[in-house]
Amino acid sequence: MKWNRTLIILLLAALVLFAGCVGDEPEVVPPETPHTPGTLVIFDQSNDGETYTVPVGAEIRLRLPENPTTGYLWTLATPDGITVTGDDFTAPETDLVGAAGIRTWEMIAGIPGTFTIEGAYMRPWETDAEPAETFSLTLVVE
Secondary structure (H helix, E strand, O other), X not given: OHHHHHHHHHHHHHHHXXXXXXXXXXXXXXXXXXXXXXXXXXXXXXXXXXXXEEOOOOEEEEEEEEOHHHOOEEEEEOOOOEEEEEEEEEOOOOOOOOOOEEEEEEXXXXXXXXXXXXXXXXXXXXXXXXXXXXXXXXXXXX
16 A cells, blocks of 8 residues: 555656646747857847847747737838748637737848847727837847
């Protein structure tokens, strides 16, 4: 009987430990110094208004919350030197009506220079209205 109790406790402990190993894609902290080409850097809303140094050839991923069910969408302006290679929306993993998902852009830092990526969160048909939110990220590509 004692053997069964010990086995059950060990199995439960193993389950608890392994449960922490499952999760989302690990986030990469944006670098402040150049790295080798092919580096993936991930930015999100917490990086609004900031400046980062990235290497030429860096893969850039920008993730911002978006809720198209309200009509609000992000419009992103990228300068020459930053090439958008992908634009994808991921719906929320909930059944709650009106929950926001994530808009993800994938980009490449193509040439050296200082570039500012700007975004406006607004309803496309409300051309005279101010955006509900804005986003700005400056990249120094070396």
